[in-house]
Amino acid sequence: MSDLEALRTSGAALDEARIVAGLERALSLWRDPDSTVRARLRAEHPVFSAPVLDLGCDLGLRGWTGPALSALRARELPERCRVPEVTAVWLAGCIPTAAFGALLYPLLAGSAVYAKTSSADPVSARLFRDSVSCVDPVLGEAIRIGEDPKVLEQADAVVVHGQDETVAALRARVPIDRIFVGYGHRLSVAAIGSEMDVEEAARLLALDVALYDGRGCLSPSYVLVENRPPGRAEALARALAAELERLATELPRGSLEAGEEAWVHDRRARAAVREGTKLFSPSSSTAWTVILELPESRPAPGTLRTVPLIPISGSEALGPWCEGLSPHVSSLGQGGWGPRASRLAGIVARGGGSRVCPLGRMQLPPIDWHHDGTGPLSAMIRRVDVEDAQEEST
Amino acid sequence: MLDWIGEGALAPTDEERFGSLALDLFSYQYRHNSAYQRLCEAYGVEPGMVRSWKEIPAVPTGAFKEARLATFPEEQEVRTFRTSGSTTDLRGELHLDTLDLYEASLLATLSAYVCPEGNPIRFAVLAPSGAEVPDSSLSHMFDVAVRALGTPESRFYVSAEGWDPEGLLGDLRHAQEPVALVGTTFALVHLLDLLASRGSSIVLPEGSRVMETGGFKGRSREVSREELHSSIEKRLGVSRARIVNQYGMCELASQFYESTLRTGSPTATKCVPPWVRTRVVDPGTLDEVPQGSVGILVHYDLANTGSVVAVQTSDLGCWVGDGFEVVGRAPDAEARGCSVAADLLLGAR
Incomplete structure (x- = not known):
């Protein structure tokens, strides 16, 4: 079984309650300044000082709670919709909480995630995956870190963060029938x-x-x-x-x-x-x-x-x-x-x-913010409308 | 300064002479270059506080894009050289009230390191002439070189219409006397690519040499120095012992060359003329780094009388023996962030 097929299977095995519970527990590790993952982030992150990383997690993840995750799902996932089985996420930049969000959103929607880390920060996404694996190994199996460009053609959805040129170049490689979400220059x-x-x-x-x-x-x-x-x-x-x-x-x-x-x-x-x-x-x-x-x-x-x-x-x-x-x-x-x-x-x-x-909250977007004006989960799904025949006839 | 430059690029270094002239020049530039004075004031430095030429505030090259860094009024200007870039880009400018020092400096170093035999030579120039691009310091340099050191057969092979590869290849094939093939690195790569695409090569007459300059910044294709020199050897029949790289920049009146042609041994170390000093500094503290360590290059050029004596580059280099090697260019500041690349934005200035 290929990596991607295994990932597809991992995602399919997850239900909402398990996903929300797992992510909530993982996020609570990140909110705990004494947790192992926080210590590893302080030690391994290549760009920021430990106090910046700590404050970023303390303030940035304060509202990323289980009820907030459930509310976001309820807001953005209708009963009838198609969720990608595997979402490829191409990361950019070096901000840990941005990497956490980029992995968390497809997972919360019910999709497995294949993530390519940015060259500036190969640490945050891996640590987030480790934190999820630590609280729920099965959920952790639904996150794969790698850099196989073939995934761009094989995933059901592709989310790219980066410079406009990068987004455009990767968009060109994704088959037209796949969902593509690009977050470019801002x-x-x-x-x-x-x-x-x-x-x-x-x-x-x-x-x-x-x-x-x-x-x-x-x-x-x-x-x-x-x-x-x-x-x-x-x-x-x-x-x-x-x-x-x-x-x-x-x-x-x-x-x-x-x-x-x-x-x-x-x-x-x-x-x-x-x-x-x-x-x-x-x-x-x-x-x-x-x-x-x-x-x-x-x-x-x-x-x-x-x-x-x-x-x-x-x-x-x-x-x-x-x-x-x-x-x-x-x-x-x-x-x-x-x-x-x-x-x-x-x-x-x-x-x-x-x-x-x-002012003072610019770096602290809530978990349900409309990144570039679109819902973080709704951008990755496809809704299915079922029209009522009786209404139409009237 | 003209007297000193007249002693040649190979004259012995004189620390006392350099230090004294540098401090005088700094004091003069502080008084007469208002933009530079603003920078010094922002850094809390004035001439009375500066005891050594190493303490003279250096101006990063970006500042040449923002203000007129000149010690004289515009009406006295005889030439402005501009950094490369498109018409919409902000371009750095070097303003000159005289070309005497500029030309004396460039001839002293070019003759010492590219034409050390002292005989006139046929220049084949892979760059436009100064008449084509009057604000290009590189074109002006080649103009002066052809005028002062070239034979009547010397020619420019790049013009506003493009380059003339057939004319160049024809002339090179029929050359009987040594040729100095000089030009931008990228133009040279085009020539070598053309020869490679035709599966052909030329053997330039014995005594010929190649001088390349400019690197690849902003170009779509880059080749390593090793690959370039190997290709020159193979396609033009010029040995590595006769290939010289020049390092220069629009903001400086003086240039730096490798001593390869003088010594017969290929080297990447750039020689510093007696009227110039180069420091390799830590990019954060601007303190000098130990010999062999990589830092950014800061040049102190006494031929820069009309602008600023000290120029801070974005080039990374290290000090090796009596000269320096350029090891690359400091990567863009935005590389590790996700915010928009500064200079890409709109009409930002």
Whole structure:
């Protein structure tokens, strides 16, 4: 029996109660800071510091409970639908909770999973598989980690995370009759209105920046600040710099590769030579950088705890600004807009985004979030409609 | 500086002379290059604080895309060289108020390492001329080389219409005297691919040499140095002892060559001219790494009088003996994240 046939059989043997119970127990291991899998994640993850990994699991998985899993299934799996027996998942990036979700969703739908890990993080998916195997070996059998490209042609559904080019290239390899879900290029924006206290905004924003070191598509690549009264944006830049300096000790950034270090220096220099920008950064390290840009400017996005902060005149500037990023926006983290916050969903949608969340929670999407605007389970299934003949005749 | 460069690329190094001129130049550039002054201020550095040339703040190459890094007003500009890229890309710019130093430096090193015999030679240039691409520092270099060191038969084989492979192959086949086949690495690969596709080869006259430069950044096909040099040997009949790689960049007035032609032994180590220093530094701390360790390359070029003396590259290298080897390019910052690649985005700047 081939690997894929064995996987198909493993998935078929699972029922809802067993799946939900198994995943709930596995997730509880991940919520336990003293569990073996958490210790292994801290020891083996190639990108993030242990405090970042711990905080990411503590906060990120808080709502990933059994009842939440059941509710998601109930919301997205109708009684009559076709669930793929095997889903191939091609992972990207290095954020553990994103890898957990990518494996968990097909399993929760009732599909076995064949996952290819990303080159940046070969650890998180394997550890998640181990955690499931630990609590339910049979459920664990429904997760296979590998990198056989033939699976793209053989799986019933394919979910690809990655750059747009990667998604397009893999989509071309998947037979037309299979379900394909692609999650491509995305970035997120923080927008802070005048009604939020600067110190509070800086504290929450620093958490969004520091958690996962600005590497995720939910990390704020830009911070737009309503500069009212004038000088408020600079005050926020200074407060954010102070918070990031504090977090450099409490929540240290992971080590950078040579190209990443060079990128930070390059980015700082590019900001420093421009007239009118202000640079805030520690002199002896690349741990964090805040760049106060010219009003309404559109610099390159930030990452690696390097944050461009752009003063804007008011909420009316948000729409065109986000639209300029279309269709790459993922989330908008916000605070301080008061009643104007009700307009933000429309604004983020103009940029292609699908999520508005409070500042401080950008990296913590709930388990049932509509990733890129689609339900995490419903995207992988095919519904079956049964029309009522009597209704039609009337 | 012209006097010093006039002593040649093989003159002995003089630490005191270099250090003194470098500090003077830094002080001058700090005062007259406002964009550089902003960078120094952001880094909390001013001339009075700098005791050694190694402390001069280096400018990463990306900054040349953002601001005019020049010590003179625009009306005094005689030439601008730009980094390669499409018309929509931001391109780095080197502004020059004189070509004298630039040309003196390039001729000193090129003559020492590509034409060490001191005789005029026939250049076959696999790149466009300066008339075709006036903002290309590479084309300007070849213009100057042909003008100063070339025989009348020297010719450019790339133009706006494309390249002229038949003309080049015909000329190379009929050449009776040594030829210096010079050009971009990628153009050379095209030539070798063409010869391979025809199953043919040429044996260039004895004394011929090949100088390649530029690497493969952004190209669809890459070949290793070993594969390239082996192919040159096989298809053009030029031994490895007569193949020289040049390392240069738009932001620097000076270039670096391997000593292969001078010594007769193939080497990948780049020689540093007396008026230039290169440091290999840790990419995070910017502290110098031990000999043999890999870091990013920072060059201090006294021929860069009109811009900045210290330029920080994204090239990885290590110090070997009296020179350095380039081992690659630092990978993109976004490689390990899942957020959008910075420079891919829209009209971002």
